[in-house]
Amino acid sequence: MAKLPRLKKENLYEKVAEEIRDFIINNELKPGDRLPTERELVEQLGVSRSSVREGLRKLEILGILEVRPKEGITVKSQDIDVQPMVEKFTYRYKTNDVSFFELLEAREAIEEIIVKLAAQRANEEDLAEMRRWLNKMEEKFERGEYLASEDLKFHQAILAASKNAVLMEFGAILEEFFQETILAGSKASREQGPRRRTLEEHKELYESIKNKDAKRAIRVMRKHLEAIRDAVFQEDNGEDKVAEIEK
Amino acid sequence: MAKLPRLKKENLYEKVAEEIRDFIINNELKPGDRLPTERELVEQLGVSRSSVREGLRKLEILGILEVRPKEGITVKSQDIDVQPMVEKFTYRYKTNDVSFFELLEAREAIEEIIVKLAAQRANEEDLAEMRRWLNKMEEKFERGEYLASEDLKFHQAILAASKNAVLMEFGAILEEFFQETILAGSKASREQGPRRRTLEEHKELYESIKNKDAKRAIRVMRKHLEAIRDAVFQEDNGEDKVAEIEK
DNA sequence: TCGTTTATAAAGGTCTGACCATAATATAAG
DNA sequence: CTTATATTATGGTCAGACCTTTATAAACGA
Numbered sequence: 180m181a182k183l184p185r186l187k188k189e190n191l192y193e194k195v196a197e198e199i200r201d202f203i204i205n206n207e208l209k210p211g212d213r214l215p216t217e218r219e220l221v222e223q224l225g226v227s228r229s230s231v232r233e234g235l236r237k238l239e240i241l242g243i244l245e246v247r248p249k250e251g252i253t254v255k256s257q258d259i260d261v262q263p264m265v266e267k268f269t270y271r272y273k274t275n276d277v278s279f280f281e282l283l284e285a286r287e288a289i290e291e292i293i294v295k296l297a298a299q300r301a302n303e304e305d306l307a308e309m310r311r312w313l314n315k316m317e318e319k320f321e322r323g324e325y326l327a328s329e330d331l332k333f334h335q336a337i338l339a340a341s342k343n344a345v346l347m348e349f350g351a352i353l354e355e356f357f358q359e360t361i362l363a364g365s366k367a368s369r370e371q372g373p374r375r376r377t378l379e380e381h382k383e384l385y386e387s388i389k390n391k392d393a394k395r396a397i398r399v400m401r402k403h404l405e406a407i408r409d410a411v412f413q414e415d416n417g418e419d420k421v422a423e424i425e426k
Numbered sequence: 427m428a429k430l431p432r433l434k435k436e437n438l439y440e441k442v443a444e445e446i447r448d449f450i451i452n453n454e455l456k457p458g459d460r461l462p463t464e465r466e467l468v469e470q471l472g473v474s475r476s477s478v479r480e481g482l483r484k485l486e487i488l489g490i491l492e493v494r495p496k497e498g499i500t501v502k503s504q505d506i507d508v509q510p511m512v513e514k515f516t517y518r519y520k521t522n523d524v525s526f527f528e529l530l531e532a533r534e535a536i537e538e539i540i541v542k543l544a545a546q547r548a549n550e551e552d553l554a555e556m557r558r559w560l561n562k563m564e565e566k567f568e569r570g571e572y573l574a575s576e577d578l579k580f581h582q583a584i585l586a587a588s589k590n591a592v593l594m595e596f597g598a599i600l601e602e603f604f605q606e607t608i609l610a611g612s613k614a615s616r617e618q619g620p621r622r623r624t625l626e627e628h629k630e631l632y633e634s635i636k637n638k639d640a641k642r643a644i645r646v647m648r649k650h651l652e653a654i655r656d657a658v659f660q661e662d663n664g665e666d667k668v669a670e671i672e673k
Numbered sequence: 674t675c676g677t678t679t680a681t682a683a684a685g686g687t688c689t690g691a692c693c694a695t696a697a698t699a700t701a702a703g
Numbered sequence: 704c705t706t707a708t709a710t711t712a713t714g715g716t717c718a719g720a721c722c723t724t725t726a727t728a729a730a731c732g733a
Contacts, residue, residue: 187492191686200513216714230686232715237483240487243514248695248713257523266488274450282592285593289596342528345531437714438716463685495686498685499685
């Protein structure tokens with residue numbers, strides 16, 4: 180007989196998390212609003228502090244709450260907390276559960292949609308934000324400094340312009356992942372040649388979005404990501420990643 | 427002056443989680459493998475049980491570990507744990523941080539990519555799995571029963587056929603979300619008419635993938651999701667969702 | 674001998690209460 | 704009024720106890 184998976188009973192901390200989450204929803208708490216202190220929650224919910232803390236931990240990891248000493252427990256502003264998911268994918272990447280190829284393929288697919296939407300929906304504000312990071316990149320380039328963080332900010336400005344918080348989150352997860360795991364310490368991000376090329380591509384991307392030219396924006400984005408792919412694949416540690424894909 | 431966000435110090439439980447995660451990676455533990463017991467971890471890491479437990483909680487929420495009484499702490503098999511992310515989006519949906527429209531738009535975009543890849547990559551096994559759930563749906567339809575769970579399984583078989591674990595995860599999150607939050611209790615899933623239509627669409631989807639006709643598969647998927655959109659929008663509670671989109 | 678029932682023990686789950694570290698706040702000093 | 708100091712409330716951590724469940728072993732009975 181085929182076996183069914185054993186079900187897991189719900190722990191108390193799950194109920195605590197659920198209760199607090201519903202409390203936020205029902206009372207329409209907004210980002211920054213404060214919740215009762217841990218000890219008050221213990222009293223109100225009638226459970227121990229450990230259970231309350233584990234429940235809070237869950238909501239913190241999901242990016243729903245922020246917990247800090249003296250500040251108390253506050254509702255977190257959304258759309259900026261991709262770290263846990265990035266960690267998850269980093270883990271899955273390192274355990275060979277997902278390949279470099281799958282991650283890049285997913286990123287390419289999602290970025291294409293996003294850049295298309297961005298070209299359709301970007302407003303003045305969005306464009307100004309992109310322009311801002313583009314300028315910073317140029318400055319830094321002149322001074323021969325690293326561009327990584329501005330690069331990321333520029334991409335995130337495009338995400339914001341897509342006006343879709345869901346795709347934005349998925350896109351941000353993958354961008355962060357590549358930034359942290361793949362490109363950190365990559366030759367491509369240090370050498371002058373590729374960096375100039377990156378800068379040019381970003382300018383072109385910006386222009387296409389500004390002109391609402393979705394087709395061109397997609398083309399540029401595709402080229403841009405191909406460049407990343409090539410850069411990584413050419414490096415020493417790129418070898419086993421190629422092997423990974425063949426299987 | 428613009429204010430910088432206050433940084434948060436890393437808690438001990440974060441370090442515990444990191445340490446255990448690295449332990450899994452370095453020792454190449456596989457799904458099902460057992461880790462030391464909580465008490466042993468306390469001893470080895472030299473921290474209190476609460477810190478260990480909060481660290482384990484994090485890894486459990488990320489879907490890296492499974493923790494159950496008597497069974498101990500085991501490495502979890504991947505690609506099946508979207509629940510926390512579904513909860514997160516449900517929360518964001520209920521707090522009006524993301525709209526129904528954004529969720530559906532994201533789903534449509536991701537499903538299109540997935541179905542395209544599935545049409546290119548589905549093997550016999552994948553097709554058999556789809557066929558299997560299609561058959562179950564037909565049986566149940568004859569008996570006038572609900573199809574929801576088989577519907578979900580069928581879609582998940584398509585996800586698997588895409589051979590991209592990342593897109594698979596994102597797709598699964600959104601499918602689960604719609605299943606749980608939007609379609610549960612929806613008239614559309616109960617009435618005979620729409621259900622027949624759903625069944626036909628799924629058959630067509632299956633045929634397109636089987637024939638490696640990506641173009642047609644995308645077309646059918648698009649039509650299928652439009653049907654969901656219409657069904658939900660026509661319902662009572664669909665009103666405010668329409669309003670939501672206008673803004 | 675084999676199956677069933679009953680103990681045992683070990684795992685995570687929960688609780689209690691204490692103390693620690695830190696930063697916001699109140700208070701006192703200049 | 705500003706600056707230094709003390710207070711205190713907050714989350715963070717610890718220690719140890721007991722609870723609940725269940726895999727396993729032991730005892731029992733057919």
